[in-house]
Amino acid sequence: MDSPAGLAAWLVEKFQSLSDCGGDVETRFSLDELLANIMIYWTNNAIDSSLRLYRERRLERMAFRVHVPVAVAVFPKEMSRFPRRWVEPYCNVTRWTRMPRGGHFASLEAPEALAEEIRKFFRPLRAAAVA
Secondary structure, eight states: OOHHHHHHHHHHHHHHHHHHHTTTTTTSSSSHHHHHHHHHHHHOOOOOHHHHHHHHHHHOOOOOOOOEEEEEEEEEEEEOOHHHHHTTTTTEEEEEEEOOOOOHHHHHEEEHHHHHHHHHHHHHHHHHOOO
């Protein structure tokens, strides 16, 4: 956080290496999207808090159970892809989908596909709630 240029370079490298862009970050993200993300981290001094979750996840094993229905969308370029058999003992997985493209920034890379997957997960739950 001591250098806006350093932060920008680090974040753009993450967008490049953790997305389904084939090495060319501008095929998936506009310069405005990249700059907006950089500015959010810079102006809020938020890079440390955004990285905290990753550090904590590496230090602790999953020590909780999720009993409500869980959907998992597996994006091919996501940095962590766990086998379903590792997740099911901890979560009530009712939907597991291998997505055709996308990575860590799926909501920016493949927003339509992600939104449709979320809809498909919630449709049966909404129908059951109404019934």
